Amino acid sequence: MNVNDIVQLLIKNRLQEALNALQPFFLDGSQWELSKEYSDICNTYATLLDYFKRGVDDSERQRVHKDLVGRTLLLTDRLRIKDLPIQRNEFGVPSLWNASDLSSARTLLFSSHTSDTQACLLISSMTLSLMRVFDPLKVILLSEASLSEKDSIAIRAVTSLFICVRLHSARLPFYPDLQTRLQLLSEDSAFTEMLSDVELQFIRSLDTERIERKMKEEIIPSMLRNPKLKGKPFITNEDLTEDSDPDWEKWLQESGVEESIQELTEMQMNGADVYMATFSQLKGYPFFQKMENWFRPFDIHDSEITDLFPDDEDSSTLRQLILHSGIFCNSDKYSFCLTLKQLPKEQLKMLRTQMKEQEDAMREEHAETLASLEEKKGQQLSSRTLIRQYIQDLYRFFHLHYTRSQYVNPFEASWLQHTEKALYDIFQIQQKSLLAIIEMNARRKDYAYALVVFDLLLSRYPSAMDATLWQKLGLCRQQSGDLQGALEALRTADALRPDNYWTTLHTAQCYRDLGNYSRALEHYRRAEGMKPDNLQLTYQTARCLMEQDMFNEALPVLYKLAYHEPDSMKVMRSLLHALLMTHKPQNAEKYVETMLKEHFHDIQPTDWFTIGCQLWLTEKREEAVNCWKQMKMQDFDVKQMLRYGFDESDLIYIRDLCAMKIQ
Numbered sequence: 001m002n003v004n005d006i007v008q009l010l011i012k013n014r015l016q017e018a019l020n021a022l023q024p025f026f027l028d029g030s031q032w033e034l035s036k037e038y039s040d041i042c043n044t045y046a047t048l049l050d051y052f053k054r055g056v057d058d059s060e061r062q063r064v065h066k067d068l069v070g071r072t073l074l075l076t077d078r079l080r081i082k083d084l085p086i087q088r089n090e091f092g093v094p095s096l097w098n099a100s101d102l103s104s105a106r107t108l109l110f111s112s113h114t115s116d117t118q119a120c121l122l123i124s125s126m127t128l129s130l131m132r133v134f135d136p137l138k139v140i141l142l143s144e145a146s147l148s149e150k151d152s153i154a155i156r157a158v159t160s161l162f163i164c165v166r167l168h169s170a171r172l173p174f175y176p177d178l179q180t181r182l183q184l185l186s187e188d189s190a191f192t193e194m195l196s197d198v199e200l201q202f203i204r205s206l207d208t209e210r211i212e213r214k215m216k217e218e219i220i221p222s223m224l225r226n227p228k229l230k231g232k233p234f235i236t237n238e239d240l241t242e243d244s245d246p247d248w249e250k251w252l253q254e255s256g257v258e259e260s261i262q263e264l265t266e267m268q269m270n271g272a273d274v275y276m277a278t279f280s281q282l283k284g285y286p287f288f289q290k291m292e293n294w295f296r297p298f299d300i301h302d303s304e305i306t307d308l309f310p311d312d313e314d315s316s317t318l319r320q321l322i323l324h325s326g327i328f329c330n331s332d333k334y335s336f337c338l339t340l341k342q343l344p345k346e347q348l349k350m351l352r353t354q355m356k357e358q359e360d361a362m363r364e365e366h367a368e369t370l371a372s373l374e375e376k377k378g379q380q381l382s383s384r385t386l387i388r389q390y391i392q393d394l395y396r397f398f399h400l401h402y403t404r405s406q407y408v409n410p411f412e413a414s415w416l417q418h419t420e421k422a423l424y425d426i427f428q429i430q431q432k433s434l435l436a437i438i439e440m441n442a443r444r445k446d447y448a449y450a451l452v453v454f455d456l457l458l459s460r461y462p463s464a465m466d467a468t469l470w471q472k473l474g475l476c477r478q479q480s481g482d483l484q485g486a487l488e489a490l491r492t493a494d495a496l497r498p499d500n501y502w503t504t505l506h507t508a509q510c511y512r513d514l515g516n517y518s519r520a521l522e523h524y525r526r527a528e529g530m531k532p533d534n535l536q537l538t539y540q541t542a543r544c545l546m547e548q549d550m551f552n553e554a555l556p557v558l559y560k561l562a563y564h565e566p567d568s569m570k571v572m573r574s575l576l577h578a579l580l581m582t583h584k585p586q587n588a589e590k591y592v593e594t595m596l597k598e599h600f601h602d603i604q605p606t607d608w609f610t611i612g613c614q615l616w617l618t619e620k621r622e623e624a625v626n627c628w629k630q631m632k633m634q635d636f637d638v639k640q641m642l643r644y645g646f647d648e649s650d651l652i653y654i655r656d657l658c659a660m661k662i663q
Contacts, residue, residue, distance in 0.1 A: 001021040003076050003079055003080045005021070006018050006021050006022060006076050007073065007076055009021065010069050010072055010073050010076070010174075011073075011170045011171065013065075013069065015045060015065070015068060015069055015072065016045070016049075018072060018076075019038075019041065019042055019045065019072065022038060022072070022075070022076070022079075023038075025038075025079055026038050031079075031082070034075060034078055034079065034082075037071070037075055038075060041068055041071055041072055041075070044064070044068060045065075045068050048061060048064055048065065048068075063176070066173065066174050066176060067174075069174045070136075070171075070174035070175050073134070073171060073174060074096060074136075077096060077133050077134065077135075078096060080133070081094055081095065081096065081133060091121075091125050091128070091290075091291045091292040092124075092125050092127075092128025092129055092132075092291060093125075093129060094129050094132035094133040095129055095133065095135070096133065096135050096137075097135055097137040097138060098137075099137075101137065102137045102140065102141060105122065105126075105138075105141055106141055106144070108122060109122055109123075109141065109145060109153075110144075110148075116150065116152050116153070116297065117296065117297050117299060119145075119150075119152075119153050120152055120153065120156055120295070120296075120297050121292050121295060121296060123142070123145060123153065123156040123157055123160060124156060124160075124292070124295035125292070125295075126138045126141070126142065126160065127156075127159070127160040127163065127164070128291075128407070130160065130163075130164045130167075130168075131163065131164075131167060131407045131408060131410075132406065132407070134164075134168045134171050136175050136178050139161070139164060139178055139182070140178065140181065142157045142160050142161050142164070143157075143161065143181055143182060143185060145157035146158045146161060146185060146191055146194075147185070147188060147190075147191065151383045151386055152297060152386060154194060155194065155198075155383065155386050155387050155390055156390060158191065158194045158195050158198055159198050159387070159390060159391065159394070161182070161185075161195075162195060162198050162199065162202070162423065163410045165182065165422065165423055165426050165427070166410075166415075166416075166419035166420075166422050166423050167408060167410075167419070169419065169422030169423075169425065169426070172426065179426065182426050182427070183426055183427070183428075185427065186427045186428040186429075189430075192427065192428070192429055192430055192433065193430070193433070194383065194387070195427060195429065195433075196429060196430070196433035196436065196437070197383070197384055197387050198387055198391065199423075199433075199437060200271075200436060200437065200440060201271060201387050201388050201391045202391060202410070202411065202416060203416070203437065203440050203441060203444070203446075203449070204270070204271045204272050204273070204388075204440070205273060205391060205392070205395050205411050206411070206413050206416075206444065206446070207272055207273075207444065208272070208273045208276050208395060208411075211272060211273065211274055211276070211277070212276055212277040212280075215274075215277045215278075216277060268327075271384075271388050273392050273395060275327075275328065275332055276392075276395065276396070276399075279328075279331070279332040279335050279336075279396070280396070280399075280400055282332075282335035282336075282338070282339055283331075283335065283396065283400050285335070285338045287304050287334060287338055288331075288334075291401070291403070293334070294331055294393065294396065294397045294401060295330075295393055295394075295397070296330060296334070297330055298322075298323070298330040298333040298334060300319055300322070300323055302334075304334070304337075304338070305334065305337040305338065305341065307341075308337055308340055308341060308348075318351070322336065322337065324381070326381050326382075326385040326388075326389070328389075329388070329389040329390070329392035329393050329396070330389055330390070330393050331392070331393045331396050331397075332392070332396075394410070394411075395411055398410065398411055399411070413446065413449065416449070417446075417448055417449045417452055420449070420452045420453060420456070421452065421455075421456065424456050424460075428460075429456075431457070431460075431461040431464050434453055434456060434457045434460075434461070435457070435464070435469075437450075437453050438450050438453050438454060438457065438469075438472065441453065442472055442475070442476065445479070447475070447476040447477075447479040447480045448480055450472075450476045451473075451476050451477065451480060454472075454473050454476065457469075465492075466496065467493045467496035467497035467500070467503075468493075470489050470490070470492045470493035470496065471489075471490070471493045471500075471502060471503055471506075473489040474486045474487075474489035474490040474493060474503075474506060474510075475506065477489060478506060478509065478510055483510045483513055483514050484514075486506070486510050487507065487510050487511070490503055490506055490507045490510065491507075494507070499526075499530070501527060501530045501531060504523050504526050504527045504530070505523075505524075505527045505537075507523045508520050508522075508523035508524045508526075508527060508540065511523060512524075512540070512543075512544065515547075517544045517547040517548050518544075518548060520540075520544050521541060521544035521545065521548070524537055524540045524541045524544060525541060528541060535561060535564055535565060538557060538560060538561055539561055539570070539571070539574075541557055542554045542557040542558050542561065542574060542578075543574070545557065546574065546577070546578060546581075549581075551578045551581040551582045552582055554574075554578050555575075555578055555579070555582065558571060558574055558575045558578055559575075561574075562575060562591075566594075567594075567598070567599075569595070569599055569602050572591045572594065572595055572599075573607060573610070575588065575591055576588050576591055576592065576595075576610050576611070576614060577610060579591075579614075580610065580613055580614060580617070580644045580645075581643060581644065583644075583645050585613075585614045585617040585618050585644075585645075586618055588614050589614070589618060592611050592614050592615065595607065595611065596611070603630075605630070605631040606631075608627045608628065608630040608631045609627075609628070609631055609636070609637065609640075611627050612624040612625070612627035612628040613640075613641060613644050613646075615627060616646075616654075617644065617645060617646075625654075625657050625658055628654075628658045629658055636651075636655065638651060
């Protein structure tokens, strides 16, 4: 049995089986220190079991048992680490600290002589280590760092706890003191707000791959296909002005590029990562061969890039632009600067000069605006901007770095959803934060994730559920396939806010999808009463009538639809079926003619079947056979033909007629 299997036994509280499985690891006596710990655990547990067998009342039994499981888990981790080819000072090395290690790290983290960069890198290194091996002492230090007055340190510590608690939730119960320490963090409102902001940014990151695909498959190819771009390396501002090229605006609208760019702009304003596709190509510099540089806070004084920013007036604009930009994450800022370093010196100098001239021109024209910008230059980036930047740094590491396969990817949607409850079992998140997470997932149409958070909201803040939230819960359940659960939520919403159109419509949809067409019809008619001009409701009413074989009642509804939408194939298809079911094939003649003449290319195999039936029943038998030959023989619906009024004895010959080869 390997170490991972033993860990699973321990998490299931099967301590003696785990101890038995560990015994072979210590038979050769080569690991004296670990063997001593193993023997101590075994002897203590043997004593506990002996007391239990003799019926001794022991109020400490549960506590001691948890402590022994926790110690054994750490023992198995030490065995695992011992087999790894690692160096002690390596960044992110999987390790287990002792009290001395904790003291040294605490001193380094909180010393006035430690730079913010050193502190931030220490926390990121601890995070990677914890993702490989659980270490209670590192978690203790992170819990202390998460309350730091420095946002840069607190954000990284909170993010680390966000990942660690989710990843190692099964272990935490065996370290009750640590669990209590973590739970106490919830009493600090700044901590819980930051934790919620971290989660929201992780959720935003789930759209990054979709944004990448949109850039690579839609926007960039569309731009390159435009003939106006031939021979041009990129689009200039002049290309986009009406005076220079009046066709640009029209092309942007018709091609869909304008809409896509607008969507990406809105997503960027809401914190989405729109630059992954661009900067993922710029991580091949030697700078990124050092793992710690993927997590390094951006610093213009870094030896790799400091020569880009000489202390002169021409460089000030470029320096301020990069330093105070909240758009790019730290990793991408380094990528950008390393790319600039590849430019010839003269070209780089020209770039600095041009930027300075543009700033001077703006200063003369917009003095007030630039005055306000000057005030902001000295200000720190907001905590939410720092959160976004750091989590985007993490995203790039876990998707691009060559060692990423060694870690659980914390940006997997299924992992985040699966571990959601584990996070909230430890931290008591505020009601407003849960609502924000639900709203974001609902907008992203990640209904499964939203439902997990809804369960937490219902259990902890049931009074928060108003009519709107019951509607959203109903929608999430409906979209996830839980139609009965959706109906329960929608009924509650209806009780709190009666006669609401949205609630009535979705209730009708749920009944329809459950096959309860009588209740669906009832609610569609209620919705129609609220919006009588909505033809989609009229169509659904007709559909519910037909599903109940109420074809005579459906016909007036379908005629109304045909009057308003004479070219709708959906309406003509339904009318044809209803008229055949009411044995009025002659009345369907004009609809069949329209389908054949004006919508030939929209005709589906099932349409050929019903059109053929109408033609046969109106004595146009040759045309009927030609229609049926457009479909496969097995698509004949014999039961349906009998309901349309065909003679059963004729069906044998109809099949054979259709099977005949053309002479």
